Amino acid sequence: MDGTNRGPLKDIRVVEMGQLIAGPFCGQLLGDMGAEVIKIEPPGKGDPMRDWGRGEHALWWEVVARNKKSVTANLREAEGQELARRLIAKADILIENFRPGTLERWGLSPEVLHADNPGLIIVRVSGYGQHGPYSDRAGFGGIGEAMGGWRAIVGDPDRPPSRMGVSIGDSLAATYGCMGALAALHHRDRTGEGQIVDSALYEAVLQVMESLVPDYSVANYVRRRSGSILPGIAPSNAYACKDGDYLIGANQDTVFARLCEAMGQPELASDRRFVDHVARGQNQGLLDAMIDDWTRGQTMSEVEVLMIRHGIPAGRVYTPAEMLDDPHFASREAIVDVPHPRWAGLKMQNVFPRLSKSPGAIRSIAPQAVGQDSEEIYRTLLGLEGEQLDDYRQRAII
The missing domain is CATH 3.40.50.10540 (Crotonobetainyl-coa:carnitine coa-transferase; domain 1)
Structure with a gap:
């Protein structure tokens, strides 16, 4: 500064x-x-x-x-x-x-x-x-x-x-x-x-609000509260690991196939229940449960290695402590030190x-x-x- x-x-x-x-x-x-x-x-x-x-x-x-x-x-x-x-x-x-x-x-x-x-x-x-x-x-x-x-x-x-x-x-x-x-x-x-x-x-x-109004005006569809998921978009959720929750977004067909490989279950990509976007959306709860069963047996670090190796969009749920300890934040100076006469150690988000x-x-x-x-x-x-x-x-x- x-x-x-x-x-x-x-x-x-x-x-x-x-x-x-x-x-x-x-x-x-x-x-x-x-x-x-x-x-x-x-x-x-x-x-x-x-x-x-x-x-x-x-x-x-x-x-x-x-x-x-x-x-x-x-x-x-x-x-x-x-x-x-x-x-x-x-x-x-x-x-x-x-x-x-x-x-x-x-x-x-x-x-x-x-x-x-x-x-x-x-x-x-x-x-x-x-x-x-x-x-x-x-x-x-x-x-x-x-x-x-x-x-x-x-x-x-x-x-x-x-x-x-x-x-x-x-x-x-x-x-x-x-x-x-x-x-x-x-x-x-x-x-x-x-x-x-x-x-x-x-x-x-x-x-x-994306297509909230068009959905209603054309199809009479009213979006409702759905917790951590987007209805019909699967898999895209936070899944429990041994040491915390990990977000995975693999709703595109080719990405989902790579997730199945990472999970050691490549056959799921051709399963009629999960074979395409519509099918996965219709069986969203079942698919989320299967992925959650898999992640619960591993740490976040173990899952992260597999997600990176297979090119799957995924990531940890960050708190300030993780942000300040993360090399990507540091490399891009996303958070900066601000010298201050009153607050020692003041850090805040940079300019974006x-x-x-x-x-x-x-x-x-x-x-x-x-x-x-x-x-x-x-x-x-x-x-x-x-x-x-x-x-x-x-x-x-x-």
Whole structure:
């Protein structure tokens, strides 16, 4: 982490006004690729993400706020709104994930902002989008996952819908917001026009639901919760070994034949119950049980050797300990050490995807103090002097 900015967005300035997950993650993605990200936090405690974590270890902030600068502005006061407006006038992209209508109540509507800065790209992430009968409802990631179809098909069939162990709805909406911003930058390069990127949580989830809707609209087929399997896709499951679970995906005919060879049961490839994709899907439970019987007699390492030798997609179920001990992670620097004044031994995921000519990087740690860059930003970008900044501080405007 040398602070050098070689990223493709190093000439782009972003103002991030969002809090919690979706807005900040969108800002993280842009910052990772070199953008200057100025995060506006409320005076005092700042973004609630600063306190999210396990007890005293609020480490999520260190990931989601890396490569950012922190300024404060009380957006509930006219002078704080004016500070935000002046910063946004000098930005390429604005990110916000407030409930629709909030910016407008603060006098920061797209019409006002575009009057100051016609090329501004405004990324608006919300639960239900900027219009429609549900648009003014409060929306969190889990609600978007439910409405978009995710929760209905995740978990065991005899249990309530499960959630993923991460905030996938927020992350998807943020990622689509980032993708929209990049597309809007290309449009601006050709036309000079800014625009609004409207990223709804439920629509971001809906986008990754494969053929869920076509299956129903054409064939009246409703996908249900199916636990660890995809119905009709076999074999593709986690199988028990002596020392843990191992994932094997061998549903393609030629790959399945190689799995049968690896198991020492080549005759299974021509068994009428497993001879092709349809047959294996119809006998999925039986096939999974047979493979599980085989793996239970071996360690994960023993199974892994056979899977590699026979060219079968397979792998361990990794925890952080396995990730940090794995030579592939190390070779690609997928996880990097981040020197930090507070957290000794801090490691986190690197910047992805990798660009060969203008790679992104972790250039700076997350802002440790709320508004630690206010003086620099307000002086250099807005030309404010120390006396005025002191006045703002005394009146809790910043």
